[in-house]
Amino acid sequence: MAYSIREVSRRTGLPASTLRYYETERLLPPVPRDGARRRAYAQEDLETIAVVTCLKNTGMPIQEIRRFMQLCRQGDSTLPERYRIVLAHRRATQERIARLQKELMHVNQKVAYYRAACGLLDEPDGLEGE
Amino acid sequence: MAYSIREVSRRTGLPASTLRYYETERLLPPVPRDGARRRAYAQEDLETIAVVTCLKNTGMPIQEIRRFMQLCRQGDSTLPERYRIVLAHRRATQERIARLQKELMHVNQKVAYYRAACGLLDEPDGLEGE
DNA sequence: ATACTTCTTAAAGCATACTTGAAGTCAAGC
């Protein structure tokens, strides 16, 4: 039921150095060690890492992730604040997506422009794979 | 028909320091100067800045933006390469959006979890604005 | 028991994208 840092790295796709970094930055709780002072991750730690990764992938800065994860370790009294944080973060993420989609339309216009412009050149092959 | 750096900053929302930085990084062509060696941006430069901003907002790193903008200044012979770049960039942007949307679902699950968990507490007010 | 591998910590280093500071130029207002 305990995973080495190597195994966790394999499962999460995160380099071991990053897992150590997250721990020193207190995004993860102090991971229990084995007899040789090596990290022995529990299932629970894997789930914590998944949450951190989700927040990171949605653009939350390390500082805020630390804040949130610390609240998680402080029990039910922090539930309302955690709720406010995830609500605000959902909003922020929705706005990021909306902004990306808006910019994507500009990129699409560029694609259309270049497709037309290239079509007028002497048919450069190998561009049909789209 | 010529804009001061201050005016361009106001129109684009980018700090003057960033406009200078983009120029030294050759994301913009050398901007023409007035009699006092001050930048006098033309309409064309505003459009160039808009393109740079679009690429930046969609996550393209400075290096690649420089590459693309340099190709733009090299004439029609670079059209096929520019086409390949915008195609690849569209793909990358679509993938980024898709990944964000996937992670957003996880965030939504967190929101639902915390809404329920908070509902079981003594009704903390001021959270209904969603 | 000796070598190899994998881990440990702490500190330093790196990449990216700007931002700030210092020292100087120039036109305008008082």
Place this chain on the structure above:
DNA sequence: GCTTGACTTCAAGTATGCTTTAAGAAGTAT
């Protein structure tokens, strides 16, 4: 004519998020 304010360049500094290095400990294979 002197100050003020907006600009100039160039170099150095900052913030974020890791990654690498150095020095060492412990378990494993020969």
